[in-house]
């Protein structure tokens with residue numbers, strides 16, 4: 001089991017970098033339109049990208065998603081990512097720590113992130129299926145979970161929900177009954193906030209409400225449209241000559257709820273949301289924040305950059321931040337809270353899905369937030385004028 005997990009971790013990195021593991025249908029970020037402001041009254045160089053997440057101030061809403069650890073090859077990648085997280089003030093997730101819980105000699109492949117990023121918001125990572133007894137191994141104990149947190153002195157714990165990956169993985173864990181109850185117990189006892197994290201199939205409205213009832217502090221909607229864990233397992237199956245598993249992995253490559261849709265669906269829970277899955281530019285980051293994300297995660301682009309060098313990670317971040325700031329300026333948003341209140345028009349298949357799922361009112365609200373804010377301000381100003389005071393200009397309507 002020890003060597004099996006270690007080997008799998010290596011295969012995940014190499015296959016992700018060598019094979020196309022993206023879904024064939026994209027996330028649909030092109031359906032999300034920020035309404036352009038011709039005279040935005042915002043200086044590009046003065047845009048404030050800081051954001052508060054789970055009580056911590058982050059320099060920007062971009063985060064590095066959980067990717068790796070558990071194999072000596074992962075050390076350099078994690079080091080490059082952690083150095084960048086420290087320099088740019090980002091949150092950073094690490095890959096599933098099961099490998100190190102089973103084989104403690106692998107702990108340094110994860111612990112390197114705290115050494116390199118002493119001040120960053122770091123997120124430990126375990127799998128939801130491992131919260132219950134599986135056919136081939138028992139559930140994690142509380143002390144093992146605390147060990148995972150202590151390994152990187154984590155600020156939060158991500159519990160990844162990867163039923164799709166486990167189902168398409170030849171040696172995957174097949175049991176899921178009882179995981180929600182186990183998650184509820186975990187959130188009541190564990191020492192840090194818990195983030196429920198999908199890994200590419202998304203979170204719908206009903207599951208978001210279930211997760212809230214389980215006591216999670218935040219949800220990473222981890223939607224479809226970017227890296228596909230099913231495609232990754234199909235590539236592994238092919239490499240091992242497992243034809244049937246390869247076909248199944250390919251069949252489910254596109255399965256899931258696209259990330260922008262998952263964001264709107266999961267917003268009913270009223271929890272802080274992380275948007276991960278197919279985010280490929282700073283413009284996508286801006287779209288996700290405008291749709292309701294507090295933080296936006298990128299996985300594969302960071303894996304690729306970090307496998308090359310620390311400088312490549314920094315270059316990717318600089319580019320992403322520049323793109324994000326341009327979107328913010330053109331939307332008239334000088335800071336992240338303003339971006340979260342800007343107007344967003346949702347079109348195409350994303351709109352069709354959300355409409356059929358009963359989100360028409362939410363879509364209208366998203367598209368008219370400025371006007372509504374202006375109207376309430378106008379109403380307040382009107383009441384003030386009736387009391388005989390001079391007229392004051394109303395933002396955008398004077």
Ligand SMILES: Cc1cc2nc3c(=O)[nH]c(=O)nc-3n(C[C@H](O)[C@H](O)[C@H](O)COP(=O)(O)O)c2cc1C
Pocket residue numbers: 012013016065066067068094095096125158160197198199200222225226227276277278279297298299300301303
């Ligand atoms: C090679 C690889 C390994 C991953 N390992 C983990 C993991 O151990 N735990 C986890 O929560 N997510 C894991 N993920 C999922 C990512 O955190 C992220 O949700 C996913 O890659 C979607 O984002 P992207 O489209 O930007 O790549 C992994 C992704 C990749 C590509």
